[in-house]
Amino acid sequence: MCCTNMGRSSLIFLVAVLWPTECAVISTETLGPESCRDFGQAFERAFSIPGEVAILECPLQVHYLFNPAETPYSVTWYDERMGSEITKLEQSVMLKKTQVWFFNVTMQQQGKYTCVVRTQSECYKQATGLVVTEMTSENCERPQRGLQRISAHVNDLLVCPLRKYLKSVDSPSILWYKNCELLQEDKKFVPNEDMLNIRKVHLDDAGFYTCKMTFRVAGVVREMAETIECEVKDEYLMKPQMIEPVNEIIKVERGSSFRKDCVVVVRGKGIPMVDVIWKVLLGSEEEFISQNTSHRVHQKPMNESRTKDGFLMVRTLSLSAVWEEDFYLNFTCMASSSRGQPSGQISLVPVDANLFLLLGLLLGSVALLFVTGVLLCTIFKVELALWVRTVFPFLYKTTDGDGKQYDAYIAYPRVLEGSSEKAEIFAMSTLPQVLEGQYGYKLFILGRDGLPGEAVVDVVQDALSRCRRLLLLYTASSLCSPEAQEWAEQQTGLYQALVENSMRIVLLELEEIREPLRLPHSIRLLKDKQGALQAWKRRKRWAFCDGKSEERVTSLEPSARFWREVHYHMPVRGKAKERNWFSF
Incomplete structure (x- = not known):
């Protein structure tokens, strides 16, 4: 805006102190009876015209030399032209504090004058000049x-x-x-x-x-x-306008990082002499935020850009981690210019604990875990049960002393050729190799474990009474004919177990049954109720390989999943002697 010559003596004094080799020669000279520290001649001078009042200011800034409020001092002026002290007795001259007033100044009074400042122990002096020039301009222009x-x-x-x-x-x-x-x-x-x-x-x-x-x-x-x-x-630039912040209260979490932009707009054209700075109020004193970006709390360099109608200034306040001591402080952004100093504040407060949100998250997490657990238990029910049986056998009652001799009775029709032969091979060879050889179960297989010459009905009846499970093997045609039904009825004990459901029965389906209505009524009811373990079905690991989720086996080579399911339905060999309420 406007420029003046005010305060130039203070500036010249600082320059003289900081660069004595260029602006002044500081020496010790004798002025009267005393030795004074000489700061040379100040660049600042007073200009006047004849007939007016001229004022000389002492160029020594005493507050830079000592504390004037605590140290008594006196000011004396000397006229270098005459080599004498200026006193109040002189006409048209007045001494006032650190000033010399010349009333009705004349051309003869132009020259060099020295200001001497004395304390009880020190003495300082510095010279200044008075320039008196005739005004000859027709437009009333003064020389200076x-x-x-x-x-x-x-x-x-x-x-x-x-x-x-x-x-x-x-x-x-x-x-x-x-x-x-x-x-x-x-x-x-x-x-x-x-x-x-x-x-x-x-x-x-x-x-x-x-x-x-x-x-x-x-x-x-x-x-x-x-x-x-x-x-x-x-050119004209409007007063800076603070866009943000505008007295904001911001919630932040302890330990989190935080950034806030101070946005200032200056509309108009010209050279914007605007400085944007962040400061904080600590107690009763304001401190400027550090510009060292390695500090935890600092401000970034100001970013200035030109817009369509002026200028945009942005300066960012950054806290790498919010500490407890940062809460409830007033962080102020101020835009300093000759046209005004708009400002905006922010205050950081800790985030309130939202109990409803926490409760909702907790309940949601519990529900998610429950659903996930149900799905996992449903999908991996067999594997989980077998693992628990192996790791925690003491959770299950022992089978010792229950009066049973065999773990399972193996039954299969033997009256037909073709598929019944496959069932016989599976029953006599494959099944014992796995259940007896790998898992250690004890099986009763008619024709292998019975004594020669015994009646089939008596053998079946007695064997079933000593077995814990009945494993019934059948193929596509082995139970779908009158001969098969006659075979089942001939084995009175087997028929009784199927009809009366007097013992736990496991159906092993060795081939796909395309006409299930041809199965005996008792087998159909049992299959509808508890299902059958299908040895002919094998699940693929990845369903998207060829668009099918299952495949049929052409030979009696069941999958590992089938054997785990058979193992799951076999009696549990626990170690608990008392009844345990945990079961799968």
Whole structure:
């Protein structure tokens, strides 16, 4: 916006301290009876014209040298032209704190002046200059003037450089001039003490503006003036607008990472002199967030981009892990510019425990586990039961002492040729190899275990009474003929077991039965009730191999699944002597 020459003495003093080899030669010299630390001559000078008031400011900034509130000090001025001290007795000169006031300054008073600051133990000095020049310009342009820039097409203002003296004088009043013409309040210009408001700035408003201050000091009316060279730039940037954050309260989890963008928009054209910064309020003091990205709490470099109607600034606040101490702090993002300093805040709070959500998740997990368990038990029922029997045999009652001699009675029709021969081979060879050889069961097979000459009916009746299971083997035609039914009826005990269901029966179907209605009625009922173990069916591991989930075996070579099911239906060899309520 506007630029002034205010505060230049402070800047020059810092430059003199930081770069003494370029700006000043610091030495120890004798001024009167004392030895003072010399800071050389300051670059800052005072400019005036004859007949006005000129003010010299001591270039020494005492607060950089010592604490003026705790250390008593005095200020003395020396005129280098005369080599003498300036006193209050001189006419048209007044000493005021750290200033020298020249009333009705003359060309002869131009020169070098030294300010000496003394404490009880130290002495400091630095020189400054007074330049008095005749004003010869027809446009009332002073020899030295400050530059201020204002923007076109908007309302803007100029600031009088003399405003810093308003509190040092009595009854001050300021008048504004443009090219020696006094400016009165109208639709264009609005003088307002130390500022001149210019409405709807136009390019023609550029020029030289003078602010003249009339005041009373030491009972005498005096005046002094400054000229401003005003430039009008055809660029204007609006006040920065804070898009986010806007006083937000954000819930985060402890230990989680967190990022928040501070988004600022500046509309207009020109060079945006805007700085976006994050800070945090700790106690009663505000601290800027570190820009070191290795810190847990830091802010990223500002990202500036041009938009269709202005500029977009984004700066990100980042917390790699949110700690307990971060909660309820006010993190503030501020956009600093000459047109304003909008800001927005966020506060982090811990996430509340949602009991209903937790309960819902818990119940959902339990339901999922239950359904999964039911499905697994249904699919792997046989495998699971066999595993439990092997690992935990003490859960099952022992078969010792139950009065039975055999684990199973093997029955199959022997009256037909063809498929009945396959059943006989399976019963006499394959079944004993697996159940007796691998699992250690004891089987009764008619024709193998009975004594020669015994009546078949008596043998069957007696053997069944000593067996725990009845395994009935049949093929496609072995039970589907009158001869097969006569065979079953001849074995009175077998028929009684089928009809009366006096013992547990396992049906072993060795071939596919395409006409199930031809089976004996008792076999059909039993199959409908408990099913049959189908040795002719083999399940494939992957159903999508050829679009079929099952295949038929051409020979009596059952799958491993079939043998596990047979094993599952055989008596359990437990070790528990008392009855156990766990069973499969």
